[in-house]
Amino acid sequence: MTLRIKQAGALSLIQDLGRFGFQDVGVTSGGPMDNHAFYWTNRLLDNPPNASQIEITMGPFVAVFEQSTTFSLCGAEVVAKLNNQIISNWYSWVAKSGDVLTLSFPKTGLRTYLAVAGGFDVPKMLGSTSTVVRDHFGGITQQGDKLRDGDALPYQPNVSSYCRGVLKQFIPDYAGTIKIGVLPTYQFDQFDEKAINTFFSQVYTVTPLIDRMGYRLEGATINFPQQHFISEGIVPGSIQIPANGQPIVLMRDRQTIGGYPKIGCVCNRDLNLLAQATPGTKIQFFLQDLFEAEAELQQEQHYFYRV
Amino acid sequence: MQVKLVNENSLIIYFAESVSIETADFINYAYLRLNEDLAEVIESIIPSYASILISCNSRKIGLQAFLRLVNTVLNNLDPNNIADFKPKQIEMPVYYGEEVALDHxxxxxxTGLAFSEIIKLHTSECYRVFAIGFAPGFAFLGNVPTEIAMPRKKSPRTxxxxxxxxIADRQTAVYPNQSPGGWQIIGRTPINLLDITENNLSKFSMGDQVRFKAIDKQTFLAMGGVL
Incomplete structure (x- = not known):
């Protein structure tokens, strides 16, 4: 039994937590742009943390449940309807066979995560179902295809009438200026004081040039004398400063190595927030302590992986 | 050697400030040791020209403890053992015909050289895999003879x-799949570089030694090459 996609919208992709273990031969990890929303979506259903979901970027999105199930929605603020009834996101709900789920274009945020109890049954490729369109990896075709109208995603019948929601304190606010914590790593020490002051004092704007590989920002120019470094490994959140001095934050589908200077890394928590930012969103960077950020990551992992 | 923290679960080891065969050998040795000794806690590892980026699984280990483990492995590296690693030797057949050598x-x-001379020089060298990236299985091989070094195209092909x-500067590479790219194209191989059904995903691994061998059109087609 399946979820039948009626309208896939701009970009809907199968994702699990990513493809690890092949970065040394140039395979990017992929995975959810917003891990926070992804973790909660599975958590609401007591799914394994890595169960496959649909990452719906922008939408609008329409699908029919061809088998009863419990499902959950987290992420962007959208108008969600089950048949004609408005339902809240950051909640789980029961769908009966034939029920139609409709998601509007987001009011705030950019990506919605949709999970069903037990996860979607998608074959793994190199240990993961994550779709990386550029590399032709993952997804239901295992060729990196995005979801299309008419696609059918199988899942096991598994209904619990027990529905629940995420506590308000864990639901991020995507509206307004977002504050992004930056770890002072990579070539941070090689930028001069003026560049560092500019970067942390000025407001940057998300441009329309954003995708799963990177977010291009615009704002005050950051000068850096040296343009090419020896290419080195790139983590998600790396902030490149190319020749034009306008930052690019590298996201989940980044290339594995790169040679631009990097002023630091967006911390895990705020990379999820940035992934929900739309063009025009204002960003204020601040210096984030690495070990505080690590403690937060540890806390998150322990919470979502506890049995 | 310098180890620096990168993010909540990653650190980077810098081995040198420039690229050399000696550094590549040592990095390959360190990469194999780290991969083997810390397999339990590693989430991903990315060796490159002069560094190794290594991320731990934060459910299994904290960053400080991981840093200590990495330092222990690094401190136990013995340069005398590098010679024990026999790099894999790979011969890549290449058809250098004008219809596939798009930039001949x-x-x-x-370069001011006849294309036949360029082929001769390209096939004369034994190259080293210095890094893998840009796309899955895309290996950066060096160094091409200075006579045939050439900068990237001003506007990349889509x-x-x-x-x-x-060729780009003093590096050479094979595109594993169709992709955008700005390198100067001098030929085509019929060999598949990426095979997700095999245990060995990528034809090239770090540290491999690669030679190119010229083949004629008939051989190229017989080996499954596509014009």
């Missing part, structure tokens, strides 16, 4: 055919 005119003009063999 430009590179002849740039579609470089799969298997294209190309």
């Amino acid at each position: 005119e430009d590179i002849s003009q740039h 579609k470089v055919p799969k298997g294209s063999v190309a």
